[in-house]
Amino acid sequence: MVNTRHLPVMVNEVCSFLSGSGEKREVLLDCTVGGGGHALALLSSSPNLFLIGIDRDPKAIEESTKSLTEFKERIELHCARFSQVKKILKDRKVNKVLVDLGTRREQIFSEKGFSFRDQELDMRMDPDTKLTAEEVVNKSSCEELIKIFQEGGVRRYLKKVARAIEDARPIKSAKHLAQVIERAIPVKERVKKPYIHPATVYFQAIRIYINQELEELKALLEVLPLVVADGAIVCIISYHSLEDKLVASTFRYWAHPQREPALLSFKKPAQQPLGTLLTKKPLKSSKEEIDKNFSARSARLRVFKFKE
Numbered sequence: 001m002v003n004t005r006h007l008p009v010m011v012n013e014v015c016s017f018l019s020g021s022g023e024k025r026e027v028l029l030d031c032t033v034g035g036g037g038h039a040l041a042l043l044s045s046s047p048n049l050f051l052i053g054i055d056r057d058p059k060a061i062e063e064s065t066k067s068l069t070e071f072k073e074r075i076e077l078h079c080a081r082f083s084q085v086k087k088i089l090k091d092r093k094v095n096k097v098l099v100d101l102g103t104r105r106e107q108i109f110s111e112k113g114f115s116f117r118d119q120e121l122d123m124r125m126d127p128d129t130k131l132t133a134e135e136v137v138n139k140s141s142c143e144e145l146i147k148i149f150q151e152g153g154v155r156r157y158l159k160k161v162a163r164a165i166e167d168a169r170p171i172k173s174a175k176h177l178a179q180v181i182e183r184a185i186p187v188k189e190r191v192k193k194p195y196i197h198p199a200t201v202y203f204q205a206i207r208i209y210i211n212q213e214l215e216e217l218k219a220l221l222e223v224l225p226l227v228v229a230d231g232a233i234v235c236i237i238s239y240h241s242l243e244d245k246l247v248a249s250t251f252r253y254w255a256h257p258q259r260e261p262a263l264l265s266f267k268k269p270a271q272q273p274l275g276t277l278l279t280k281k282p283l284k285s286s287k288e289e290i291d292k293n294f295s296a297r298s299a300r301l302r303v304f305k306f307k308e
């Protein structure tokens with residue numbers, strides 16, 4: 001049976017960087033609180049930690065409200081997006097930040113058509129997002145689909161798949177879309193990674209586009225230097241190379257603003273190093289963790305410490 005419950009990734013590694021240091025009250029901003037997996041581990045291990053958790057998915061806020069109930073005096077949860085962090089914090093500064101990008105298993109297995117089952121094509125992570133996967137798949141031109149795939153990190157068979165989608169319209173379910181994509185990809189390619197559905201990267205690109213995931217991540221990275229206290233530590237876990245590249249280049253820019261180009265538009269461009277990289281290379285999940293939790297296979301954890 002498929003496990004539909006989300007297991008938090010690299011919990012020990014995250015706790016080793018973010019657990020509270022003894023007596024001092026510290027504030028942790030969990031930007032992707034989800035079902036509260038990491039939050040629970042951090043609150044349990046750090047009695048002086050106060051957690052501000054946000055998630056764009058109202059179901060995640062419902063779940064974490066339940067799972068963190070024993071810590072209700074030490075948490076504040078908000079249904080919001082990364083781009084609303086400044087508004088939520090107002091003038092408060094945070095000592096720790098956790099960002100665990102991507103989706104929860106509960107989202108993947110919801111009725112929103114994130115997976116390849118016989119469901120409506122939706123893929124919206126929150127009800128404020130207007131565009132649905134059904135509109136993208138059935139109304140975009142071939143060129144628009146190719147651009148969505150390209151910007152979503154797909155490297156091969158973009159044109160073939162876009163044309164196959166155009167020819168198969170109307171596409172009414174996630175299962176139908178997955179079949180159309182699978183048929184458009186040559187068999188020799190499909191057998192290379194039999195454990196991953198060939199439609200995975202195309203679905204991911206559509207999801208990234210609909211939810212404006214890279215724009216949201218950019219907005220968060222731009223605002224972080226303005227909302228952290230001295231000595232703050234930021235942990236970011238990415239699950240695909242587009243996110244990881246953005247995080248890696250931003251951390252390098254914060255560490256060496258004179259030598260690294262700023263890919264983002266910072267309100268206050270850094271004149272001097274803002275701090276140091278605690279992970280020169282990203283940390284990855286152990287083999288034991290991947291054996292228990294397949295989603296952990298692509299996790300990359302990068303950590304940055306702002307100056308004291």
Ligand SMILES: C[S@@+](CC[C@H](N)C(=O)[O-])C[C@H]1O[C@@H](n2cnc3c(N)ncnc32)[C@H](O)[C@@H]1O
Pocket residue numbers: 006007008009031032033034035036037038039054055056057060080081082083100101102103104125213216217
């Ligand atoms: C991998 S899950 C986090 C799981 C969580 N760390 C746990 O242990 O339960 C990612 C979560 O981030 C949320 N999310 C993704 N993009 C977001 C954004 N731009 N703003 C707020 N939340 C976002 C998703 O809704 C999802 O619940």
